[in-house]
Amino acid sequence: MRRFLSTVAVVVLLGVAITAPPWQAAFPLALAQPQRSPAAPARSASPTYGHVLNVMQREDLPQGFAIHESATNSTVWPSLPCFNNLVMFDPGNPLERPDTIVGDLAESWTWRDGHRSLLFSLRAGVRWHDGQPFSARDVKYTFDLLREAPDATVRLRINPRKEWYDNVEAIDAPDPASVIFRLKRPQPSLLMLLASGYSPVYPAHLPPAVLRTRCVGTGPFRLKEWRKGEFVEYVRNPDYFVRGRPYLDGLRYIVITDRGTRFAALQAGRLDVAFPGEGSKTLAAQLTAAVPSMVIREVATKVNDNLLMNVKRPPFDNVKVRRAISYAIDRRAYASAVHRGGAQIGAALPPRPQGAWGLLEPELRGLPGYGSAAEDRATARRLLAEAGYGPGKPLRVEMATRAIALYVDAASFVIGALKQVGVEATLRQIETAQWHPIVTRREFLFGTNLTGIGTDDPDAVLFENYACGSPRNYSDYCDQDVTRLMDRQSQEGDPAKRRALVGQIQRRLEEDAPRPVLAWRLDYFAHWSHVKNLVPHHSVYNWSRMQDVWLDR
Amino acid sequence: MSMVIFVLLRLAPGNIVDILFATGGYVNDADKAAIVRELGLDRPIWVQYVGWLRELASGDLGKSYRYDVPAWQLIRPLIPVTVELAILSTLIAVLIGVPTGVVSAARQDSVVDHALRIFSLAGLSMPSFWLGMVIILALVAGAGWIPPVTYVSASENLPLHLAQFLLPALAVGYRSSALILRMTRSTLLEVLHEDYVRTARAKGQRGWLVVCRHALSNAILPVLTVIGVEFAFLIGGLVVTETVFNLPGVARFLVQAVLWRDYPVVQNLVLFIAIVVILSNLLVDLLYAWLDPRVRYA
Numbered sequence: 001m002r003r004f005l006s007t008v009a010v011v012v013l014l015g016v017a018i019t020a021p022p023w024q025a026a027f028p029l030a031l032a033q034p035q036r037s038p039a040a041p042a043r044s045a046s047p048t049y050g051h052v053l054n055v056m057q058r059e060d061l062p063q064g065f066a067i068h069e070s071a072t073n074s075t076v077w078p079s080l081p082c083f084n085n086l087v088m089f090d091p092g093n094p095l096e097r098p099d100t101i102v103g104d105l106a107e108s109w110t111w112r113d114g115h116r117s118l119l120f121s122l123r124a125g126v127r128w129h130d131g132q133p134f135s136a137r138d139v140k141y142t143f144d145l146l147r148e149a150p151d152a153t154v155r156l157r158i159n160p161r162k163e164w165y166d167n168v169e170a171i172d173a174p175d176p177a178s179v180i181f182r183l184k185r186p187q188p189s190l191l192m193l194l195a196s197g198y199s200p201v202y203p204a205h206l207p208p209a210v211l212r213t214r215c216v217g218t219g220p221f222r223l224k225e226w227r228k229g230e231f232v233e234y235v236r237n238p239d240y241f242v243r244g245r246p247y248l249d250g251l252r253y254i255v256i257t258d259r260g261t262r263f264a265a266l267q268a269g270r271l272d273v274a275f276p277g278e279g280s281k282t283l284a285a286q287l288t289a290a291v292p293s294m295v296i297r298e299v300a301t302k303v304n305d306n307l308l309m310n311v312k313r314p315p316f317d318n319v320k321v322r323r324a325i326s327y328a329i330d331r332r333a334y335a336s337a338v339h340r341g342g343a344q345i346g347a348a349l350p351p352r353p354q355g356a357w358g359l360l361e362p363e364l365r366g367l368p369g370y371g372s373a374a375e376d377r378a379t380a381r382r383l384l385a386e387a388g389y390g391p392g393k394p395l396r397v398e399m400a401t402r403a404i405a406l407y408v409d410a411a412s413f414v415i416g417a418l419k420q421v422g423v424e425a426t427l428r429q430i431e432t433a434q435w436h437p438i439v440t441r442r443e444f445l446f447g448t449n450l451t452g453i454g455t456d457d458p459d460a461v462l463f464e465n466y467a468c469g470s471p472r473n474y475s476d477y478c479d480q481d482v483t484r485l486m487d488r489q490s491q492e493g494d495p496a497k498r499r500a501l502v503g504q505i506q507r508r509l510e511e512d513a514p515r516p517v518l519a520w521r522l523d524y525f526a527h528w529s530h531v532k533n534l535v536p537h538h539s540v541y542n543w544s545r546m547q548d549v550w551l552d553r
Numbered sequence: 554m555s556m557v558i559f560v561l562l563r564l565a566p567g568n569i570v571d572i573l574f575a576t577g578g579y580v581n582d583a584d585k586a587a588i589v590r591e592l593g594l595d596r597p598i599w600v601q602y603v604g605w606l607r608e609l610a611s612g613d614l615g616k617s618y619r620y621d622v623p624a625w626q627l628i629r630p631l632i633p634v635t636v637e638l639a640i641l642s643t644l645i646a647v648l649i650g651v652p653t654g655v656v657s658a659a660r661q662d663s664v665v666d667h668a669l670r671i672f673s674l675a676g677l678s679m680p681s682f683w684l685g686m687v688i689i690l691a692l693v694a695g696a697g698w699i700p701p702v703t704y705v706s707a708s709e710n711l712p713l714h715l716a717q718f719l720l721p722a723l724a725v726g727y728r729s730s731a732l733i734l735r736m737t738r739s740t741l742l743e744v745l746h747e748d749y750v751r752t753a754r755a756k757g758q759r760g761w762l763v764v765c766r767h768a769l770s771n772a773i774l775p776v777l778t779v780i781g782v783e784f785a786f787l788i789g790g791l792v793v794t795e796t797v798f799n800l801p802g803v804a805r806f807l808v809q810a811v812l813w814r815d816y817p818v819v820q821n822l823v824l825f826i827a828i829v830v831i832l833s834n835l836l837v838d839l840l841y842a843w844l845d846p847r848v849r850y851a
Contacts, residue, residue, distance in 0.1 A: 264693040
């Protein structure tokens with residue numbers, strides 16, 4: 001028996017030992033992994049070719065590579081290396097503004113007829129990954145598909161951004177190298193929408209459904225394998241139209257659904273790059289402490305936490321109640337408590353300087369929730385009293401939110417803040433599968449929500465979230481004055497005048513409080529120091545082409 | 554059984570179309586109805602059920618709603634991963650649980666017995682996923698190393714493959730070993746008080762020989778049942794361990810499929826788990842007969 005027990009002990013110890021790090025010394029090749037390099041300067045100043053970049057992916061691709069049928073970065077982030085846009089935001093510049101837009105499949109573009117017509121000249125000699133030539137026909141096909149043109153031969157199964165192209169009257173392709181977008185009314189911001197990661201050009205010779213299972217694009221990387229639930233692997237496109245690009249031999253997006261494991265894998269060097277929007281301030285501090293050479297960049301995500309109040313149903317059909325709720329929540333305390341300081345305060349559009357259109361700090365003062373906390377709470381109580389609620393008759397509401405931590409954390413803070421002004425809110429957590437159907441059908445009264453914006457332009461944000469009848473205007477807010485202002489800003493060619501109009505709209509939205517913004521999240525994007533030329537933008541969506549990235553190993 | 558799986562799935566709120574639109578962030582009722590029709594979800598449940606049975610009978614597991622590929626193509630690579638992890642975990646559990654249970658019973662109320670009982674109590678109290686997470690965090694903090702996060706097959710690289718499987722197997726096996734230890738100890742204690750054990754001792758047989766040859770062979774039958782149940786449980790119960798160690802197994806995929814309401818994948822995976830449970834119970838019954846002549850000749 002003693003011998004038997006000894007044998008068991010040896011087997012167990014061997015099992016443990018074989019998995020433990022000292023074993024690496026004995027089998028260095030088997031467990032070869034990136035070293036925890038000291039914070040040394042780059043060995044090579046000029047880009048070098050080769051290597052495979054291991055990239056974090058938080059979940060499997062929900063719609064495959066069909067970016068136009070999806071509204072999540074879980075699709076865009078791993079799919080963009082396969083595609084190209086007409087235009088894109090300069091990959092090397094974190095700011096996304098009209099002046100940072102550069103050509104992609106379009107070599108040049110010209111506005112005509114007072115921003116009513118946009119002419120693109122396309123690159124010659126571009127081929128799809130399956131060898132077919134790219135032409136203006138593909139561009140026309142893609143954007144006719146998106147705007148659901150009457151003569152389009154196919155339809156997308158799901159078309160979440162149809163509204164983006166509502167103003168496009170026709171798309172002409174007079175020759176294989178030219179495309180003209182004809183607009184119903186002037187819309188200078190169209191270029192911003194076309195530069196978004198959500199606007200790649202699809203191949204006209206394939207049905208859009210094909211892209212749900214495989215990727216055929218013109219981009220710098222070709223799909224090698226998508227092992228469902230595990231990884232997406234790309235190899236270099238040797239025929240890429242940008243000479244000398246990409247630098248990398250390939251990309252590997254590794255699906256890791258557990259957040260703790262994702263960051264352990266990054267810290268251990270199994271991954272080179274994090275997923276955009278995943279890094280909190282606390283996590284960044286932990287990573288830096290563990291791996292001093294880890295590069296952490298603070299960037300805006302263009303994702304905000306907001307409150308949804310169904311303005312069609314009492315008590316939120318009363319603007320005084322909505323405003324009281326907004327006054328009750330101290331935005332600075334919210335950013336500090338819920339995000340540990342890793343968030344910015346701001347109204348409907350992303351705050352400056354990372355955003356282009358947000359209200360500045362002095363402009364926010366005086367708006368509900370941005371002043372002195374004590375005074376704002378007193379105002380909230382007064383407004384509630386005017387609406388007929390008080391200690392004798394407290395306002396009781398049920399707050400709905402999606403049953404995931406990001407949402408529940410926000411909801412918990414709000415419930416606590418409302419209690420301080422005498423509002424008794426209870427939390428109702430809704431499973432993800434039910435969340436969007438419920439808010440889209442307006443089967444809620446009050447909720448906390450997260451909203452990401454594809455591109456930092458008032459047209460993309462305002463029409464989608466605040467226009468009368470928009471499916472994603474979850475609060476069902478509809479104000480004719482605001483709608484007129486939205487139309488006016490959209491047509492305004494003078495940036496200064498447009499900014500003034502957009503500021504006016506934002507102040508009005510904060511005062512009407514159908515969907516008060518609580519904070520704009522910041523990301524602490526992490527990557528290893530050997531990853532070069534990967535510049536995270538102040539948005540999570542629009543910069544994952546990877547064509548300029550290289551590894552200095 | 555198949556009917557229960559089928560109906561329960563459809564009773565859960567929402568379907569794949571709700572999820573598809575959720576990822577799009579909006580709902581268009583006309584488009585939604587079109588997809589529901591396309592997937593056949595508008596047909597009465599019994600029609601869908603008969604259709605599934607017919608497909609199953611012809612060896613066709615249907616097509617994944619989410620990935621639009623045959624369900625079998627998705628399920629096939631998952632099975633070896635989970636089966637290997639379950640076997641390794643069970644092996645570790647048995648290798649730890651049975652010997653320690655024997656020692657604990659043979660040294661009843663000694664310091665060793667108390668220590669082993671604390672060891673088993675700790676195993677039962679610690680969820681395996683928590684232990685898994687602790688292992689991962691300890692490794693990354695202490696050594697800056699964790700096992701590979703993509704699946705490495707044994708033929709590709711055996712040491713890496715073992716590194717990938719042994720840690721989760723240890724995390725899961727420890728919990729199961731605690732159960733086996735307690736069961737071994739209690740059944741063995743019962744047998745050790747039997748007359749024939751006392752007789753064997755009186756005849757001068759050595760202590761360990763009495764315990765291992767005469768008592769253990771009679772005490773092991775209930776333990777075997779526990780091992781069988783544990784193994785069957787592991788096939789579907791490794792969800793969090795597979796998630797924490799990022800292993801592409803059945804349980805992790807099943808949870809994703811449930812969240813996506815990918816009925817064809819869920820139905821077939823649950824059916825697979827049910828088959829494993831039946832087979833492992835059958836195996837335990839056969840082992841009973843092999844180990845116990847009373848069962849064999851009854």
